[in-house]
Amino acid sequence: MSTPFTDVELARIRADFPVLDQKAHGKPLVYLDSAASTQKPRVVIDAISRLYAEDYANVHRGVYQLAERATRAFESGREATRRLLHAPDAREVVLLRGTTEAINLVAQSWGRSNVGPGDEILITAMEHHSNIVPWQMLCAERGAKLVVAPIDDDGALIVEELERRVGPRTRLVSVVHVSNALGTVNPVREIVEIAHAAGARVLVDGAQAVARMAVDVREIACDFYAFSGHKLYGPSGIGALWGRAELLEAMPPWQGGGEMIESVSFEKTTYAKFPHKFEAGTPHIAGGPGLAAAIDYLESAGVERVGAHEDALLAYATEAVREVPGLRLIGTAPVKAGVLGFVIDGVHAHDVGTILDREGVAVRAGHHCAQPVMKRFGVPATVRASFGIYNSREDVDALVRGLHTVVEVFA
Amino acid sequence: MSAELRELYQSMILDHYKKPRNYGRPPGADREAEGVNPLCGDHVHVYAKLQDDRVAEVGFEGSGCAISTAAASLMTQAVKGHTTAEVRELFERYHELVTGRGDVDPESLGKLAVLAGVREFPARVKCATLAWHALRAALEGAGEPVSTE
Numbered sequence: 001m002s003t004p005f006t007d008v009e010l011a012r013i014r015a016d017f018p019v020l021d022q023k024a025h026g027k028p029l030v031y032l033d034s035a036a037s038t039q040k041p042r043v044v045i046d047a048i049s050r051l052y053a054e055d056y057a058n059v060h061r062g063v064y065q066l067a068e069r070a071t072r073a074f075e076s077g078r079e080a081t082r083r084l085l086h087a088p089d090a091r092e093v094v095l096l097r098g099t100t101e102a103i104n105l106v107a108q109s110w111g112r113s114n115v116g117p118g119d120e121i122l123i124t125a126m127e128h129h130s131n132i133v134p135w136q137m138l139c140a141e142r143g144a145k146l147v148v149a150p151i152d153d154d155g156a157l158i159v160e161e162l163e164r165r166v167g168p169r170t171r172l173v174s175v176v177h178v179s180n181a182l183g184t185v186n187p188v189r190e191i192v193e194i195a196h197a198a199g200a201r202v203l204v205d206g207a208q209a210v211a212r213m214a215v216d217v218r219e220i221a222c223d224f225y226a227f228s229g230h231k232l233y234g235p236s237g238i239g240a241l242w243g244r245a246e247l248l249e250a251m252p253p254w255q256g257g258g259e260m261i262e263s264v265s266f267e268k269t270t271y272a273k274f275p276h277k278f279e280a281g282t283p284h285i286a287g288g289p290g291l292a293a294a295i296d297y298l299e300s301a302g303v304e305r306v307g308a309h310e311d312a313l314l315a316y317a318t319e320a321v322r323e324v325p326g327l328r329l330i331g332t333a334p335v336k337a338g339v340l341g342f343v344i345d346g347v348h349a350h351d352v353g354t355i356l357d358r359e360g361v362a363v364r365a366g367h368h369c370a371q372p373v374m375k376r377f378g379v380p381a382t383v384r385a386s387f388g389i390y391n392s393r394e395d396v397d398a399l400v401r402g403l404h405t406v407v408e409v410f411a
Numbered sequence: 412m413s414a415e416l417r418e419l420y421q422s423m424i425l426d427h428y429k430k431p432r433n434y435g436r437p438p439g440a441d442r443e444a445e446g447v448n449p450l451c452g453d454h455v456h457v458y459a460k461l462q463d464d465r466v467a468e469v470g471f472e473g474s475g476c477a478i479s480t481a482a483a484s485l486m487t488q489a490v491k492g493h494t495t496a497e498v499r500e501l502f503e504r505y506h507e508l509v510t511g512r513g514d515v516d517p518e519s520l521g522k523l524a525v526l527a528g529v530r531e532f533p534a535r536v537k538c539a540t541l542a543w544h545a546l547r548a549a550l551e552g553a554g555e556p557v558s559t560e
Contacts, residue, residue, distance in 0.1 A: 025413065346429070348476035350451055351420070354532060358413050367452045380452050380474050405412055409420045410477075 002304040004312040014390050016041040027360025030398045035180050035208060035339055035386030036364050038233045047293035048235060051286045059285055060259060074288030080295040081240045085225055086216040089245060094275040095283060098239035099207040100130040102226035105241055105278060106203055107134040109251045117143035120169045125151045125376055126179045129369040131205045155182035156333035163194050170200040177209035181370040182331030183339030192221045207231050212307040212337050217242055229287060234294030238287025248274035255280040301389060310338050310387045317396045324403045330382045340385045347410045349381035355409060359402035418528035428477040433487035437468035445556040446545030448537055455483055457545040466490050466498060471542055478535050482526055483542030489523050495550050502543050509539045
């Protein structure tokens with residue numbers, strides 16, 4: 001069992017994040033929106049800046065030393081990702097813009113060659129739009145059907161209902177590891193067993209998971225795993241898809257262009273091997289070392305300790321907001337991580353967000369790109385406070401003080 | 412609580428939020444349009460009945476924040492009895508008021524002046540104007556939903 005950070009450790013961690021040292025509307029900035037995007041530690045900022053200052057050239061083609069260094073720096077992001085996900089082979093890591101692009105790649109490449117008329121794609125009712133829309137597009141194109149497994153009133157997946165929906169036509173189960181709107185942690189290992197027993201593949205959207213729990217794709221035994229760098233203290237515009245080698249091998253290229261080819265003539269083009277087959281065009285080069293630095297940072301802090309720290313904060317916050325009159329939590333699954341979603345009676349989430357902002361507290365107010373989740377709970381929007389490695393109990397206290405101001409304004 | 416917050420959420424705005432005026436579809440409404448803000452999911456439906464180019468009846472339905480609901484409610488009171496040209500002109504001046512652009516005299520806008528505090532909250536201008544955009548679409552008879560984006 002990992003332990004939360006001590007006060008001394010937390011103070012050191014907070015000092016690693018230059019952005020936190022500022023005021024918002026004259027109050028100390030309290031950043032509680034890490035589920036939307038995390039802040040960056042100095043080591044990540046430095047890694048990006050060093051790439052441009054010392055090691056920059058295009059990657060994978062130059063014969064000169066500088067280009068070799070740039071390639072090595074970019075590729076360090078791939079190796080760090082392999083380590084992060086405990087993947088057997090770095091070639092199974094496709095570096096992309098982020099989770100959304102990774103899911104679209106699977107939909108467009110694997111999906112187009114494996115999903116036909118009458119086939120089914122199964123998702124859950126708690127998915128982010130990025131794990132809904134690519135499948136709707138694929139289903140519309142291929143004449144397939146999108147099937148949705150329901151969630152209960154706490155926001156937990158009803159696993160038996162998911163199981164009932166897995167059948168011979170199910171080609172893929174695409175499921176979020178940790179819900180961005182509700183915080184629900186899904187039993188992905190169990191879902192994989194159910195899906196595989198029916199011959200379906202499984203994609204896990206790990207955007208909210210990788211920064212707060214150890215992820216081992218061999219243990220989960222999924223077929224694809226996707227995440228974004230910017231949600232684990234790295235830069236935006238870089239992320240990865242991990243896929244089983246045999247699947248990536250068989251998948252057709254997605255976007256055409258440079259980098260993804262072996263040879264090109266007007267008569268015939270042969271494609272590069274994976275992962276480069278899926279990496280057309282010059283990538284976000286600085287994103288490679290930036291991502292590697294972020295993963296290094298997370299590993300040195302201990303991702304399980306980050307998880308324990310956030311769990312402790314979540315428990316503290318869940319208790320603390322109970323004293324706020326009219327507050328109702330949205331998302332109370334037994335296994336939760338990182339996210340406190342709620343509404344206040346008679347007050348719209350946006351008004352809560354505006355008032356908190358004036359108190360220096362940054363939270364997300366809205367539908368969190370999960371409109372079906374909002375509909376499920378019968379609310380137009382929720383307020384979401386989400387935690388990161390750098391958050392403290394004092395941050396939660398500031399949130400609660402701000403919420404009392406909200407109640408006072410609307411009394 | 413800051414002075415800006417106090418101005419934004421002053422009592423008349425909260426009153427119109429909690430007890431919106433002209434809520435619902437007025438009898439005989441012959442114009443309507445929907446306004447949506449895809450970023451927050453707020454939506455408002457505005458109805459009007461035109462008589463000799465004047466807004467004889469006006470109402471709205473929808474769900475939104477205090478600012479968008481109060482703005483819609485106050486709008487219905489402000490435009491009733493006015494010609495479509497007057498409504499257009501009023502919207503222009505109101506827009507200047509809530510964005511802080513231009514030199515409109517808040518006094519000239521009557522009760523709408525309570526929304527002047529929005530200018531300190533640029534992210535909320537869309538809330539304050541959503542119903543107005545929908546009303547304009549309704550009066551112009553476009554019939555297409557309007558979006559803030």
